[in-house]
Amino acid sequence: MNRKEEIRILAVESSCDETGAAVVVNGRDVRSNLISSQIALHTIYGGVVPEIASRKHIEKINQVIAAALDEAGMTLDDIDAVGVTYGPGLVGALLVGVAEAKAISYAKKIPLIGVHHIEGHICANYIENPGLKPPFLCLVASGGHTHLVRVSGYGSYEILGRTLDDAAGEAFDKVARAIGLGYPGGPKIEKAARQGRPDAIPFPRAHVAGDAYNFSFSGMKSAVLNYLNSCQMKGITAVQEDVAASFQQAVIDVLTANVKRAFEETGVKQFAIAGGVASNTALRQAMKELCGQYQVAFYHPSPVLCTDNAAMIGAAAYYDYLAGRFAGLDLNAVPNLKLGER
Secondary structure, X not given: OOOOOOXXXXXXXXXXXXXXXXXXXXXXXXXXXXXXXXXXXXXXXXXXXXXXXXXXXXXXXXXXXXXXXXXXXXXXXXXXXXXXXXXXXOHHHHHHHHHHHHHHHHHHOOXXXXXXXXXXXXXXXXXXXXXXXXXXXXXXXXXXXXXXXXXXXXXXXXXXXXXXXXXXXXXXHHHHHHOOOOOOHHHHHHHHHOOOOOOOOOOOOOOOOOOOOOEOOHHHHHHHHHHHHHHHHHOXXXXXXXXXXXXXXXXXXXXXXXXXXXXXXXXXXXXXXXXXHHHXXXXXXXXXXXXXXXXXXXXXXXXXXXXOOHHXXXXXXXXXXXXXXXXXOOOOOOOOOOOOOO
């Protein structure tokens, strides 16, 4: 293994609808982080269309990688390894990034590192928080995942709880569509909620019996739909801002309740949030206050590092590089990859 002072990793992310490439040095020094977004393309459909996402990745990936290298002032000859998301995600989208990374690894004879997407989100916290080291607790809340994870070491994870149905971000998207806000739901719900009353509508807070750390958001989503249908049948106009604020507060209450229980039962001293929903200002404030009550150090990435990006993949790949966890050229996309699997 290369023991240079600087380990330069080219990272590729294409798990959903963002084509990302980054150059990350020693896991925390981001020299470039380029993202080609497809939001405008998918908005007209109300969500991500997998086939369209895959085709757009094919069109953009070489351009994004070239731009990332150029911004970092490097060429492929300066890169020590290439890291790529290989799951979970949309299989067609993942395959584009995996094929690209394998080609670069083969052509330049550099190590190939397969990175778990959720691990990438967790590692996004290392980029802007040089003092953060395991062990710590992390809440990952995104469009496809809601996990409460104990990070016991670099590359070592224990899932304490996960959603049993909809992820938090998925519920945001569905509720946003139901109340006429459109896609993507998270930012639109947050914006509308600022003008609404979080206590206007008593939406349920689901807690899973016998599984203290697991989550469930399907019932909450159904409660919103039932409320909207009830208003329509009664000839009442639902106040969009109140629905958004009340729903957002219900999600935050469920997330904070499980984290609070983990604080009390594990005695954790460090806590981080990650994933697209982690960019929600109200959630950040709630978690900051909770950490203050329990004297737990609170970490969170900048909003741009909460959404899907390649810098977080580069951060995770660095620690795999140090541990010698390399992939072969038979690396494949694994759309349902579980955290901790290799």
